[in-house]
Amino acid sequence: MNHRFVRLAETNRARVRIVIDGQPVEALAGDTLMVAMLNNVRSLRESEFGDGRRAGFCLMGACQDCWVWTAHGTRLRACTTVVAEGMNIVTTQPEATWANLA
Amino acid sequence: MGQPRVIIIGAGPAGVRCAETLVAAGLRPIVVDENRRDGGQIYRRQPDNFTRPYDKLYGTEAERAQALHASFDALRGKVDYMPETLAWNIFGGKLHVVRDQRSRSLPYDALVICSGATDRLMPVKGWHYAGTYSLGAAQIALKAQACSIGRRVVFMGTGPLLYLVASQYVKAGADVAAVLDTSPLMRRLAALPKLLARPAVLRNGLALVSYLKRAGVQVLTGITPVEITGSAEDGVRGVVIRDNRGHERSFECDAVGMGYHLRPETQLADLARCTFRFDHETRQWLPEVGEDGRTSVPGVYLAGDGMKVLGADAAEIGGRLAALAVLKDFKFMVSDDELQGLRAEQAKMDRFRRGLAQAFPWPAQQAAALPDDAVVCRCEVVTAGDLRRTVREMGAQEANRAKALCRVGMGRCQGRYCGHAGAEIIAHAAGVPLEQVGRLRGQAPVKPLSMAVREEVE
Numbered sequence: 360m361n362h363r364f365v366r367l368a369e370t371n372r373a374r375v376r377i378v379i380d381g382q383p384v385e386a387l388a389g390d391t392l393m394v395a396m397l398n399n400v401r402s403l404r405e406s407e408f409g410d411g412r413r414a415g416f417c418l419m420g421a422c423q424d425c426w427v428w429t430a431h432g433t434r435l436r437a438c439t440t441v442v443a444e445g446m447n448i449v450t451t452q453p454e455a456t457w458a459n460l461a
Numbered sequence: 462m463g464q465p466r467v468i469i470i471g472a473g474p475a476g477v478r479c480a481e482t483l484v485a486a487g488l489r490p491i492v493v494d495e496n497r498r499d500g501g502q503i504y505r506r507q508p509d510n511f512t513r514p515y516d517k518l519y520g521t522e523a524e525r526a527q528a529l530h531a532s533f534d535a536l537r538g539k540v541d542y543m544p545e546t547l548a549w550n551i552f553g554g555k556l557h558v559v560r561d562q563r564s565r566s567l568p569y570d571a572l573v574i575c576s577g578a579t580d581r582l583m584p585v586k587g588w589h590y591a592g593t594y595s596l597g598a599a600q601i602a603l604k605a606q607a608c609s610i611g612r613r614v615v616f617m618g619t620g621p622l623l624y625l626v627a628s629q630y631v632k633a634g635a636d637v638a639a640v641l642d643t644s645p646l647m648r649r650l651a652a653l654p655k656l657l658a659r660p661a662v663l664r665n666g667l668a669l670v671s672y673l674k675r676a677g678v679q680v681l682t683g684i685t686p687v688e689i690t691g692s693a694e695d696g697v698r699g700v701v702i703r704d705n706r707g708h709e710r711s712f713e714c715d716a717v718g719m720g721y722h723l724r725p726e727t728q729l730a731d732l733a734r735c736t737f738r739f740d741h742e743t744r745q746w747l748p749e750v751g752e753d754g755r756t757s758v759p760g761v762y763l764a765g766d767g768m769k770v771l772g773a774d775a776a777e778i779g780g781r782l783a784a785l786a787v788l789k790d791f792k793f794m795v796s797d798d799e800l801q802g803l804r805a806e807q808a809k810m811d812r813f814r815r816g817l818a819q820a821f822p823w824p825a826q827q828a829a830a831l832p833d834d835a836v837v838c839r840c841e842v843v844t845a846g847d848l849r850r851t852v853r854e855m856g857a858q859e860a861n862r863a864k865a866l867c868r869v870g871m872g873r874c875q876g877r878y879c880g881h882a883g884a885e886i887i888a889h890a891a892g893v894p895l896e897q898v899g900r901l902r903g904q905a906p907v908k909p910l911s912m913a914v915r916e917e918v919e
Binding site: 363364365366367368369370372373388389390391394397398401402406408409410411412413414415416417418419420421422423424426434439441 | 495497502507508509510511512513579580589590591592593594595597598601602603605606607608609610611612633634635692693694695696715716726836839840841842872873874877878908909911
């Protein structure tokens with residue numbers, strides 16, 4: 360099984376399509392981005408300190424453990440962002456690349 | 462002088478009742494709230510396209526939730542409501558807020574901070590694994606999104622929320638593997654006289670426990686958490702504890718909801734330079750408040766769980782009291798009868814609060830017993846061993862000093878979830894009283910801001 364959260368009710372909502380790490384998946388209108396993602400995948404991001412994957416912690420915008428990125432590199436706090444059709448999300452921090460001017 | 466400019470931070474039970482009382486006196490307060498909708502955490506509203514009725518969402522508190530939402534709906538147009546707005550600093554007599562990447566500063570004559578509470582956490586080895594959530598998080602997943610945090614969930618910690626969330630999960634059809642409470646049953650019996658200050662609430666609490674047992678959920682008290690097992694890649698696989706007779710037991714699960722009652726969000730009170738005092742009963746620093754929510758700083762008031770964790774009903778009373786304090790301080794007529802009545806109610810709430818603190822104590826001894834390889838600070842992955850070395854080899858005996866040296870509490874949650882346990886570890890390793898370790902200073906911005914934030918010039 361490849362998702363973490365389990366839907367218990369309210370499943371008759373409109374479908375929303377998003378992309379997670381290149382994979383097209385379905386979510387429901389009214390989902391937070393975090394819920395949309397964790398009903399499809401097991402985690403949201405990689406800890407910067409090498410201790411593994413993370414899947415959020417507080418769900419109320421206090422812990423900041425649910426940061427994800429759009430493919431363009433914009434950082435989103437997944438628990439307080441509402442999912443929207445066509446979102447293209449990556450779960451690893453996009454590398455900042457700097458021009459080598461030397 | 463015209464009408465005083467009053468800003469209320471937070472649209473939970475305290476903020477809404479405060480706004481209502483000020484509007485009734487003819488004022489038009491600004492209400493700043495970080496959430497998309499009013500209600501705070503406890504009476505958080507589900508999205509518009511969800512259909513569950515109030516009694517399903519809020520159980521025994523359905524009427525109160527509905528009443529609070531209706532009150533705020535009736536205030537729209539009479540207050541300046543700023544949802545999805547983060548209050549990130551208090552400086553120079555102004556509240557600094559940000560919304561949609563735009564920062565503004567709002568001058569005020571009176572500021573009522575109703576910032577609420579977050580879960581109080583005691584680390585356990587393995588709590589950094591994906592699938593470990595706070596109890597509050599588990600409740601939000603269900604209440605606001607109709608989801609369980611996993612296929613099979615263990616709830617561990619202590620406090621009333623432990624039993625409330627577990628029974629809400631069972632009612633909603635989730636698979637609850639066990640409810641593991643660190644508080645021994647004896648403590649609850651000893652706390653009964655104080656808990657009887659609110660007999661109906663006590664009755665509700667007891668009903669939750671018997672509901673869980675009837676539903677076949679294992680409920681253990683007096684346990685000691687040993688570790689959350691799992692893998693870095695896939696997250697939680699189980700929970701290991703010692704039961705009240707010292708026997709090791711394990712439970713398979715893919716999610717853990719964890720919490721040890723709540724802690725007030727006091728960063729804004731700190732930035733407003735309010736005086737804090739050490740509360741021996743709950744082993745934490747709290748803002749010092751005088752009568753009706755007045756702080757040590759003139760013009761700054763506190764109400765609700767952001768001041769002291771008294772619960773939602775008391776937050777409604779506290780919001781009204783703070784509003785009356787503002788009105789009185791700005792020479793409005795205030796009914797002494799109303800004030801006396803509210804204070805008497807609040808005294809009962811405080812007696813009950815002390816009963817809860819006695820029944821469900823913060824397990825300070827667990828911090829001292831944490832193995833060296835247990836992560837304390839989830840943000841920066843600082844272990845108990847790292848922190849102890851900082852104390853023993855670098856001589857850090859104060860919370861902010863230890864933070865500077867080993868980054869405990871320096872991460873993106875700013876010590877909200879490791880601060881209390883970190884202080885206990887420092888105190889134990891240094892052999893000093895907890896009070897002497899001090900508290901992590903609140904820093905602006907109280908939550909991370911994007912580099913793209915622009916200031917609006919007015």
